Amino acid sequence: MTEATRRTPGTPCWVSLMVHGLDEIQMFYGELFGWEFAPGPGQLGPYVRGLLDGKEVAGIGRLPADRQLPIAWTPYLWTDDADATAELVRCSGGTVGVGPLDAADAGRMAIVTDPAGAVFGLWQPASHHGISLHGTHGTPVWHELLTSTTTSVSKFYETVFGYETRTDTSVEPKEGSPLEEEYDHVTLLLDGRAVAALHGVGRTLSRRRGTAWMTYFQVEDTDRSASQVIELGGHVITPPWDGPHGRTATVSDPEGAVFTLVRLRP
Structure with a gap:
């Protein structure tokens, strides 16, 4: 990873959405924002990345049919050490719901909540450095x-x-x-x-x-x-x-x- 791709820990670097109807939601955001889609890591089930001009801007995954979780966009915050940050979340009054776990060779992640119950992600990058296009429609x-x-x-x-x-x-x-x-x-x-x-x-x-x-x-x-x-x-x-x-x-x-x-x- 170069200094050009590294972000300061705490910087929002990715957004992801888990839904039931993955194909239908791809059509919605494809029409609204002009996204095309490519496969992403599947540790949590089927998952695609939204692309603009071939550059990754967001992710959408499919929830298991028996999981009735809130449907919401989740921001991921950059960390250099997902395990250490997850432990700090716990010690500071938050909770860790998923992970930390490896997302293939893309990086290491965790899903956590703050003390008020807001969900967000932690992202420790490896090959995937997060959003790679800014300042245009759909980003x-x-x-x-x-x-x-x-x-x-x-x-x-x-x-x-x-x-x-x-x-x-x-x-x-x-x-x-x-x-x-x-x-x-x-x-x-x-x-x-x-x-x-x-x-x-x-x-x-x-x-x-x-x-x-x-x-x-x-x-x-x-x-x-x-x-x-x-x-x-x-x-x-x-x-x-x-x-x-x-x-x-x-x-x-x-x-x-x-x-x-x-x-x-x-």
Whole structure:
């Protein structure tokens, strides 16, 4: 691995989705984002990687028929030692649900939860270094943890990954925003660079999803992509609006996985 491909531990480096209808969901994201697909490691069952211009941007796997787990996009955070980081997750109040285990020659992984119950992955790369294309339609561009209050989990992420934190007092609901009350927002930084955020939304937190990570996918036209989600069998949860990151819309795919479309401000 070269210095050009290595990321600072704690950096979001991959996103993955486990579903029941793998073929149908491939069609959905293929139409919405223009992804093509190639086989990936199958330790957890059938698994494909979404490609744009031949470069890997996300993964989708099939759940066993008897597993009724929540369908959700899961971000993976880079680590140089998945076993050591998994143990630190345990010692800091989180839990380890899967692994650590080897994903063929691609790398070593674990699925963990923070103390508030949000699921995320750990990724120690070998041959697979994560997302290899950025800044275009259909690529993951940002991750935010939606929780009732950031104070409940910020210390956990600081301890496990060494993030610096910045409280963004300037991030406030604006007139016309779908948010119904004030919230707090903490940016997570590595080497002075923003890599993710914690977003406290108070009573507007979804009771069904609870505390969970939200993946933002970059699109060329938020309104058009939101309409396409409906045409492809998904749902629009929050219609397009001009938010802190740009024009955004929160949507779900046909199996209920929630994600956000965003056209970033120039």
